[in-house]
Amino acid sequence: MQNSSLVQSLNSAQAQAVTSEADRLLVLAGAGSGKTRVLVHRIAWLIQEQHLSPHSILAVTFTNKAAAEMRHRIERLLRAPSGSMWVGTFHGLAHRLLRMHWEEARLPQNFQILDSEDQLRLVKRVMRQLELDESRWPPKQAQAFINSNKDEGLRPDHIDDYGDLYQKTLVTVYRQYQEACERGGMVDFAELLLRSHELWLQQPQLLAHYQRRFRHILVDEFQDTNRIQYAWLQMLAGNTVPITIVGDDDQSIYGWRGARIENIRSFGDDFGRTEVVRLEQNYRSTATILNAANGVIANNRDRLGKQLWTSGDDGEPIFLYAGFNEVDEARFVAERIQQGLQQGMRRSDMAILYRSNAQSRVLEEAMLRAGIPYRIYGGHRFFERLEIKNALAYLRLIQHRDDDAAFERVVNTPPRGLGEKSLERIRLTARELKIPLWQASLMVLQHRELSTKAGKSLAEFMAMVEQLDQEVRGLGLSEQAERVIEASGLIPYHQNEKGDRGEARVENIKELISATREFEINGAGNSGEETGASLAAFLDHAALEAGDTQAEADEDCVQMMTLHSAKGLEFPVVFMTGVEEGLFPSMQSAEDLGRMEEERRLAYVGITRAMKKLFITHAESRRIYGSEALHAPSRFIREIPPHCLQEVRAAAKITRPIAPSGGYRVQEPDAPYRLGRSVRHPKFGDGVIMGCEGLGPNARVRVNFAGAGEKWLVAQYARLELL
Incomplete structure (x- = not known):
């Protein structure tokens, strides 16, 4: 099969992965190694060379954008439509399954998908019913508790409260929330996966049907799977369905949202004998950048193991800048971007990465002062914008009267004289009778429980919805x-907002109408099912798009983003800022080996975003969260091989730091005092070296002591013990 035209453009490792006949295949794909190319070519190879029907292939990825790109590339490679393939996200495929088997899943046929905001609104309503004080029991915390337990495959009855009031209360909220969802025919995002997994467990004949149907499963970004996704795949694959997984344990950086690095590491044990193919040739970065990344990640334990390399040249060194403070650091970044622009680079060729969003403010100010257009990557997507969610809620309510989240959103938007007291009366009736808010409103009107004005407004609103239907x-x-948007009054309502915001909201609402036209032209999109361009299909499409967290970058502007947001992206020039102890790695990870290793993987991801040039910056002092702190350079800097680094001085001079044995130093090779080194003083106690000045016996060392603050000490008299 190696002579197939499909593999002629691939390197040997890629070709091995594409043509493997193993029933269990793990493609360990390093950053920039062409994993999507391999995945797409393997699907084409299964169809052309192994004669599998497109109908029998299931391919899973993590974002709608990635799924669309995969489908497009498959079609281009095969020169044929890919509509019969199941290609999509975990949530999208689970939703498709539940739509087809709603009865077996114990769901109403027209069940509604709750996005994150509507889910939070429902959680708040449940907590009001339980008379919980939101200041003591934050609704977002309860929402996170519900979602994290669903991701672990746990229903309320599966969770032990251990007699703890906090745990017991959250379990009660979860239980009441679940009952409200059942009554209203609503399904949140985490429920899609949990409910479809339960479908496999409770309907063995249905599971057997899909195991016969699917002759190969392919999964991208496997290191990002959580427990329920892993269990879903394990059930579907069983002992009979071949499965190919593509991933990189070194890029597992989403443990905080449920991703389990154990999944990719234990795949061979859980799924059976596995062939492993390593993609180590990188097509993105220079050799220097790859050597830096390899040097950092080698400090993690229990890796599956690989070494990135390139056939390209070494490229420029990695430039290291120590700012006096965060303002100086930001000024340096802006100056270097201006230099790049003067050399003919585009703004969009450059990206600024940081560990936490709190760091962006000073960087943004520096960009504004320099007159450099920038974009904060990861802003609100179209379907997440307030005005769009308002319009969609009207459409949803017309489609399904028992949609409580939609009802609450628009019953008084635009304002129509229904105050909180009137709404609470409706909620109370719904709670007491265990009925949806729409039916409760009918009861309240029938018994004239509202004031004349409020009752009239509510009746007119409900009549409008019925008439529009x-x-x-x-x-x-x-x-x-x-028609619905026109009758809703949303356009004049948003037009009354001051400034550009109102105009932008109106433009977005008009764009929503354009989106429905486009959806009409394209039918049901890329689902592969003959569902047509119905309102219900469009609303499902909008909800799934709103749940996809990857944001789009556009226009020629410098991209600014967190390191987590940067995964999957690449830029010719990258600035990694704030690379210092206590910030990156974070303070919280210091005592937890697992968290520290994830921080190191995040550093590896950040380094490998750079194609041609990488700047790493840190500040000697930083004011963040309202207080000033002195931080040592990050251990991740010290883990980069010394020959990869060049230190950039403030006066724009460049010198190579002397850093034997992996240490980042600013003085002669035999000096024992490295920046960031922990030391102990007989009087001042433990501290960290923050700076060095001078050479020989008169050299001075600046140490920040935990109990005594910052001290300058003459090295030969300091009596410092190295820790």
């Missing part, structure tokens, strides 16, 4: 959307 029947999707 009748008017739009038989109309095309875009005509339905246009």
Whole structure:
């Protein structure tokens, strides 16, 4: 099969991965090694050379954007439509499964998908019903508790409260929330996976049907799977369905949101005898950048192991800058970006990365002062914007009256004289009778429990919804959307907002109508099912898009983002800022080996985003979260091989730091005092070296002591013990 035209453009490792006949295949794909190319070519090879039907292939990835790109590349490679393939995200495929088997899943046929904001709104309503004080029991905390337990495959009855009031209360919120979802026919994002996994468990004949149907499963970014996703795949693959997973344990950086690095490490043990193919040739970065990344990640334990390399040249050294403070650091970054622009680079060729969002403020100020356009990557996507969610809620309510989240969102938007007291009366009736808010509103009106003004406003609102339902029947999707938006009053409502914001909101609402037209033209999108361009299909599409957390970058501007947001991206020039102890790695990871290793993987991801040039910066002192702190340079800097680094001085001079045995130093080779080194003084106690000055016996050392603060000491008299 190696002579197939499909593999002629691949390197030997890629070709081995594409043509493997193993039933269990792990493709360990390093950063920039062409993993998507391998995944797409393997699907094409299974179809062309192994004669599998496209209908029998299931391919899973983590974002709608990645799924769309995969589908497009498959079609281009095969020169044929890929509509019969199941290609999508875990949530998208689980949703598709539940739509097809709603009865077996014990769901209403027209179940609604709750996005994060609507889910939070429902959690708040449940907590009000339980008379919980939001200041003591933050709703977002309860929401996170619900989602994290669903990701672990746990229902309320599966969670032990250990007699702890905090745990017991959150379990009660979870239980009441679940009951509210069942009553309203609502499904949140975490529920999609949990419910579809339960479908496998409770319907063995259905599971057997899909195990016969799917002849190969392929999974991208496997290191990012959580427990329920892993269990879902394990059930579906069973002992019969071949599976290919592509991932990189060195890029597992989402443990804080449930991803389990153990999944990729234990794949061979859990799924059976596995062939492992390593993709180590990098097509993105220079040899110097790769050597730096390899040097850092080698300090992690229990790696599956690989060494990135390139056939390209060494490229420029990695430039290391120590700012006096965070303002000086930001000024340096802005100056270097201006230099790049003067040399003919585009703004979008450059990216500024930071560990936490709190760091962006000073960097943004420096960019503004320098007049450099920038974009904070990861802003609100289209379907997450307030005005769009308002319009979609009207459409959802017309589609499904029992959608409590949609009802609450628009019953008084635009304002129509329904105060919180009137709404609470409706909620109380719904709670007491265990009925949706729409039905509760009918009961409240029937018994005249509201003031005359509030009752009239509520009746008019409900009559409008009923009338719109009748008017739009038989109309095309875009005509339905246009009519509902017009009748809702949202456009004049948002037009009354001051400044550009109101205008932008109106433009977005109009763009929503354009989105429905595009959806009409493309049918149900890329689902592969003949669902048509119905309102229900569009609303599902919008909810799934809103749940996809990857944001789009556009226009020619410098990209600014957290290191987590940078995964999957690449830029010719990258600035990694704030690379210092206590910030990156974070203070919280210092006592936890698992968290420290994830921080190191994050550093590896950051380094490998750079294609041509990498700047690493840190500040000797930094004011953050309202207080000033002195931080040593990060251990990740010290882990970079010394020959890869060049120190940049403030006066724009460049000198190579002398750093034998992996240490980042600013003085002669035999000096024992490295920046960041922990020391002990007989009087001042333990401290960290923050700076060195001078040479020989008169050299001075600046040490920040935990109990005594910062001290300058003459090295030969300091009596410092190295720790």
